[in-house]
Amino acid sequence: MDFDHESSKKGSRATESTLDDLSKMLDxxxxxxxxxxxxxxxxxxxxxxxxxxxxxxxxxxxxxxxxxKPIPEPLTGFDERQQAILRRRRRREKISQEKDEGETAAKLKKGGVRFIGEEAESExxxxxxxxxxxxxxxxxxxxxxxxxxxxxxxxxxxxxxxxxxxxxxxxxxxxxxxxxxxxxxxxxxxxxxxxxxxxxxxxxxxxxxxxxxxxxxxxxxxxxxxxxxxxxIKSFFYFRMWKAYYVWRKGIIFRKYTSARTALEGNLFYTNAHLREALLNIQNMCFTMIETKFCDLSIVDNFYLFYFIEAQ
Structure with missing residues (x-):
């Protein structure tokens, strides 16, 4: 009974200390x-x-x-070795990235450039x-x-x-x-x-x-x-803005194309079925007349005029 009483006292003290620490943290x-x-x-x-x-x-x-549920490995130690290789690779990439970022930040600070993060924190x-x-x-x-x-x-x-x-x-x-x-x-x-x-x-x-x-x-x-x-990376950062601009630009181009096509269909006589057929017939007759010869010049002689008229 004494042991239970002492343990309950210790438990209550631990609970009170935990609650006090939590209240201090929240305050x-x-x-x-x-x-x-x-x-x-x-x-x-x-x-x-x-x-x-x-x-x-x-x-x-x-x-x-x-x-x-753990899945048995087909090769003992293979997964652990692969994870170790990946961890070393990530560590090298992180170190190289931090080095590049430090050099870039030093160059920008020398030029008196204000970082966008500083503007965002101040504003x-x-x-x-x-x-x-x-x-x-x-x-x-x-x-x-x-x-x-x-x-x-x-x-x-x-x-x-x-x-x-x-x-x-x-x-x-x-x-x-x-x-x-x-x-x-x-x-x-x-x-x-x-x-x-x-x-x-x-x-x-x-x-x-x-x-x-x-x-x-x-x-x-x-x-x-x-x-x-x-x-x-700049491409990922501005992707949504670029996508919105690209969609807007394509929409404007398509709207202009549709408007021009409608205007041509309403005013251009090529699109009229009756006028188009008549125009093609006239063009065909013109090509036929180009190949037609009105004078027979197969025999070139020193004809008198009345002989030439008679030959025609």
Whole structure:
């Protein structure tokens, strides 16, 4: 009995210390902005018999995804060797990329060029968790309310109470500023039920028309880093704007072509069936008359005039 009593005391003290640490973390200036978006699982609640709570399918989905039956390797150690080769290759690419970026940044700073990231940080007034200086400037940097993925991932990774946040897309897919990571934090009342995402310490779950897809948090961060590396390439960064301009240009050209074709069909007599047939007949007769000779010059002699007239 004494042992149980002491263990219960220690458990209560640990719980109180955990709650104190969590309250201090949430009361810090960097986290005050996002407090209203963080949802914690309720400890006690009443619900109707036919209501399924949100965390039940989420928990079942996590159990289904996290447990994977191991597949035996056909060659022992082959997969590990391939993964080691890929890791070394990625490490070399990352080092070379950081070196090139450092040299480029040094050259630009010598010329007194202002980076677009510095302009965005000074001019943007977005409702994000923090500045996120490590993030690359993506096409959605002008949209208000877009959350910085790096800061949100780091914040949710440190949570231990099972809390999560709701996210929706800040702009529609037809916008030139749309990106897969143009997400903003919302409360449950403002969630678009057909397409929304949740992020917790386990990962990101996307709900599209009732279907769920789960992505581990480390995998989500890796995909985000890969996307940022792609967006450093000019073709990918301006693709949506170029595509809109290209479609607009092709539409203008086709409209002019259609207008010219309509004008020709209405005014050009070649397109009139009756006039076209008459014109072709006249042209045929003209070619026939070109080949016809009015004078017989096969015999060239010193004819007198009346002999020549008689020969004709």
């Amino acid at each position: 810090s200036p960097a986290q005050k902005v996002s407090n209203k978006y963080v949802c914690t699982p309720p400890e006690t609640f009443t619900r109707k018999p036919d209501t399924i709570p949100f965390h039940v399918p989420h928990k079942k989905l996590l159990e289904k995804i996290e447990y994977q 943007s007034n977005t409702e994000s968790i923090s500045t996120g200086a490590s993030d690359i400037v993506l096409p959605h940097h002008k949209v208000k309310g877009v959350v910085k993925q790096k800061d949100l991932i780091n914040q949710m990774r440190n949570t231990v109470d099972g809390s999560f946040v709701y996210m929706v897309y800040a702009v529609p897919r037809s916008s030139e500023m749309f990106t897969p990571y143009a997400l903003k934090l919302v409360e449950y009342e403002n969630v678009e039920k057909t397409n929304f995402l949740t992020m917790s310490s386990h990962g990101v779950t996307q709900f599209i028309c009732g279907e769920m897809s789960f992505t581990n948090l480390n995998k989500w961060e890796e995909e985000y880093d890969t996307y940022c590396r792609l967006m450093r």
